[in-house]
Amino acid sequence: MSNEDMAKALSQWPALDELAARLAEVWNPEFEIIDEDFAEDIRLTVFMSDANVRLPQLQLEADAWYLDGFSPAKNPELWNVELMQHVSTATKPAGSFATYSAAGAVRRNLEAAGFSVERKQGFGTKREMLTGIKPA
Numbered sequence: 001m002s003n004e005d006m007a008k009a010l011s012q013w014p015a016l017d018e019l020a021a022r023l024a025e026v027w028n029p030e031f032e033i034i035d036e037d038f039a040e041d042i043r044l045t046v047f048m049s050d051a052n053v054r055l056p057q058l059q060l061e062a063d064a065w066y067l068d069g070f071s072p073a074k075n076p077e078l079w080n081v082e083l084m085q086h087v088s089t090a091t092k093p094a095g096s097f098a099t100y101s102a103a104g105a106v107r108r109n110l111e112a113a114g115f116s117v118e119r120k121q122g123f124g125t126k127r128e129m130l131t132g133i134k135p136a
């Protein structure tokens with residue numbers, strides 16, 4: 001995505017103007033990975049490659065994840081138990097995840113990776129969602 005397209009997309013949320021301006025500074029449409037201190041208490045890591053390959057290579061300690069793959073039926077490689085284990089390893093103790101997928105396989109894989117998982121009421125068109133915490 002070009003810097004102009006990125007700026008146009010983000011202009012819908014004026015409350016994010018300051019962060020959008022910072023993103024325009026660091027964004028480079030040719031990048032393979034962006035990994036830098038972005039703003040106070042925010043580290044930005046963006047990569048354009050298979051998460052199954054890249055995530056195990058990164059040293060991350062995330063506070064929270066929003067897992068936003070396509071549905072597990074269409075995109076099973078983004079929900080497999082090995083990848084969920086890498087997500088868990090890259091999460092701080094007491095860190096969390098949320099996802100609009102409520103599929104049983106997703107819940108089981110996140111539990112197998114060490115998260116304590118809850119199914120909750122969804123939002124908008126989504127009937128249910130999952131959230132979870134990594135034990136402290």
Ligand SMILES: C[S@@+](CC[C@H](N)C(=O)[O-])C[C@H]1O[C@@H](n2cnc3c(N)ncnc32)[C@H](O)[C@@H]1O
Pocket residue numbers: 049050051052068069070075077078
């Ligand atoms: C539902 S979209 C969400 C995208 C983004 N969160 C958004 O709101 O625009 C799912 C995304 O997962 C990406 N994806 C699918 N399989 C992937 C993989 N193995 N590794 C990394 N990304 C993947 C797709 O390219 C797509 O951009």
